Amino acid sequence: MREKFIEELFLLGEGQRVRIAGWVHRRRELGGVVFIILRDSTGVVQVVFKRDLLGEEQMSLARKLTIESSLIVEGIVHRDERAPGGMELHATNLQVFNLAEDFPLKKDTSKEVLFDYRHLHLRSRKVQALLKIRGTFIRSLLDWYDDHGFTRVEAPTFVQAAVEGGATLFKLDYFGRDAYLTQSSQFYLEALIFAFDNVYTMQPSFRAEKSRTRRHLTEFWHFEAEMAWATLEDMMNVVEDSLKQACERTYDECGRELDLIGRKFEPPSGRFPRISYDEAVEISKEKGVDIRWGEDLSTEAERAISLEFDEPIFVTRYPKATRAFYHKVDPEDNRKVLCADLLAPEGIGEIVGGGQRIDSLDELVKRIQEENLNPRDYYWYLDLRRYGSVPHSGFGLGVDRTVWWISGTETVRDVIPFPRTPTRLKP
RNA sequence: GGCGGGGUAGCUCAGCUAGGUAGAGCGUCCGGCUGUUAACCGGAAGGUCGUGGGUUCGAGUCCCACCCCCGCCGCCA
Incomplete structure (x- = not known):
């Protein structure tokens, strides 16, 4: 199961392997790379999914990830100025626990609907x-x-x-x-x-x-x-x-x-x-x-x-x-x-x-x-x-x-x- | 309880003054993209315009009634 909270990941060094768990907060997909902002109770971190580290099968799984899907991911910690917070995780293994249905809360949702x-x-x-x-x-x-x-x-x-x-x-x-x-x-x-x-x-x-x-x-x-x-x-x-x-x-x-x-x-x-x-x-x-x-x-x-x-x-x-x-x-x-x-x-x-x-x-x-x-x-x-x-x-x-x-x-x-x-x- | 604002696509809203085949952005779906930062580009689907009645050749738009939501006051913490 979970090895570290996201907050703890930021204390790790370059190249260290870690397993975290959480929910998809944001996603951005390009042709061959998927960026996920993963959230747990302690914070958020960017997880990068690339074919060369994940393989074709898990890559297609990563491409299907929806907002609020729950997952466990293993990966390697990298410092990168392009990542929010200066640190990101390069995924080596993805385990999706629940592929969430289309999440009803979007950026323009009014206060009443949020309640x-x-x-x-x-x-x-x-x-x-x-x-x-x-x-x-x-x-x-x-x-x-x-x-x-x-x-x-x-x-x-x-x-x-x-x-x-x-x-x-x-x-x-x-x-x-x-x-x-x-x-x-x-x-x-x-x-x-x-x-x-x-x-x-x-x-x-x-x-x-x-x-x-x-x-x-x-x-x-x-x-x-x-x-x-x-x-x-x-x-x-x-x-x-x-x-x-x-x-x-x-x-x-x-x-x-x-x-x-x-x-x-x-x-x-x-x-x-x-x-x-x-x-x-x-x-x-x-x-x-x-x-x-x-x-x-x-x-x-x-x-x-x-x-x-x-x-x-x-x-x-x-x-x-x-x-x-x-x-x-x-x-x-x-x-x-x-x-x-x-x-x-x-x-x-x-x-x-x-x-x-x-x-x-x-x-x-x-x-x-x-x-x-x-x-x-x-x-x-x-x-x-x-x-x-x-x-x-x-x-x-x-x-x-x-x-x-x-x-x-x-x-x-x-x-x-x-x-x-x-x-x-x-x- | 009194006064004011509002109800149109999944979400946020425009259209109502001046009646004439229902619009945008976001999201969703499909396609493209190997460094995105609320990514971007192309395409598609999606609506008994709160409900009922009236006027009219024709109503989201005008008139009447009702329902629901939000805010302010009153009451309180």
């Missing part, structure tokens, strides 16, 4: 690079939490009640009862901090909104953390430290991939600015955005603010009416709550949302009633305030959106292997 064929497009070098960046970012992010006393936990995907009133849930039949797909693991994490103090999870969340934009998915990867005894400021520090480290490591480990996709990404180095909602409204007004105090920040306002800064920026203490019921009221101004959103630069918008949770039973019941929700639906969530309640804070980070920001692609769909949107359920 129709996502199962095939994944093997492109660009998607490969993006998913490598994604994997590296996720690993680096989780490492930070593992190294800082957080316990990894999991929450159910089937749930009975909404976490927040606003977001729409996917409803499904659960043995004759109504159930929903989770839109956040937050409440479960709040229960788990009583066992572990600091917990995190990373799993999909689901939103049934028909949001047809380049930053929305109906199924997205949600990193969430919850911390006992933590204030809003503690929470922001955790977000900042972990995100900085994850960005730095991704930058360090994925230089080749960032180059390949043409992304000039600078990991944030300075302290993330923290501005209040009040200041955010002022900045928006100065930039000509039509906004009134008390309204949530519009996409236009978020963009105007994020373009003012080079680093991700926290916007804190929004008006109570713009946030879900579980946020703790700001003791310095009871019109506001102790929350923070993190806006990514370059107009990407919100990648983190979080804050300090209500720890008083009476206050929480009052807020649930004000939202016309039924406290009985939240019985176990209320229990957490009955038995040893503690001040606590937490947040959710949109993994896909963050990787989108790092990689600078056109849409968030580019950075997840199999995106789900209101109109896309396959492949």
Whole structure:
């Protein structure tokens, strides 16, 4: 079988014999010589097929090779300036495992058709690079939490009640009862901090909104953390430290991939600015955005603010009416709550949302009633305030959106292997 | 949910303003070429112009209805 990866071939010397395996990336045929660019997970190399080394029978096999055919080839390494990368393999033996049918993806294929064929497009070098960046970012992010006393936990995907009133849930039949797909693991994490103090999870969340934009998915990867005894400021520090480290490591480990996709990404180095909602409204007004105090920040306002800064920026203490019921009221101004959103630069918008949770039973019941929700639906969530309640804070980070920001692609769909949107359920 | 753009060959698009036998490039197939770099050269095949209805001698083109896709806003991560 395979002896070397393509990447390793470039370390070999002139005249060495080697056997590699991979897929036909490009082919160019002349009368008596066939050039194949062969791809594996580590890179590409030009393989040259000539009659004198291969013989007539294998030469005719080489002439039939189609794009994405899989093969094992033995040959002799040659340095040649005419070869891409300065090195090529002169084939001495060809073993075709599968002669591919006409590959449907060509140079002029539109983005939508590429997503129709996502199962095939994944093997492109660009998607490969993006998913490598994604994997590296996720690993680096989780490492930070593992190294800082957080316990990894999991929450159910089937749930009975909404976490927040606003977001729409996917409803499904659960043995004759109504159930929903989770839109956040937050409440479960709040229960788990009583066992572990600091917990995190990373799993999909689901939103049934028909949001047809380049930053929305109906199924997205949600990193969430919850911390006992933590204030809003503690929470922001955790977000900042972990995100900085994850960005730095991704930058360090994925230089080749960032180059390949043409992304000039600078990991944030300075302290993330923290501005209040009040200041955010002022900045928006100065930039000509039509906004009134008390309204949530519009996409236009978020963009105007994020373009003012080079680093991700926290916007804190929004008006109570713009946030879900579980946020703790700001003791310095009871019109506001102790929350923070993190806006990514370059107009990407919100990648983190979080804050300090209500720890008083009476206050929480009052807020649930004000939202016309039924406290009985939240019985176990209320229990957490009955038995040893503690001040606590937490947040959710949109993994896909963050990787989108790092990689600078056109849409968030580019950075997840199999995106789900209101109109896309396959492949 | 509101607004805008779009649906013509396998793919990317032109043709629609001014109705008159359906076009290009790429890809595919066939042939040529022993150093190609998204190779090149010659030839061929390939289309119920999103669906239904209407106007007209005649509709891809004009009118009506519907379906689907993309983007922006709202909602959020």
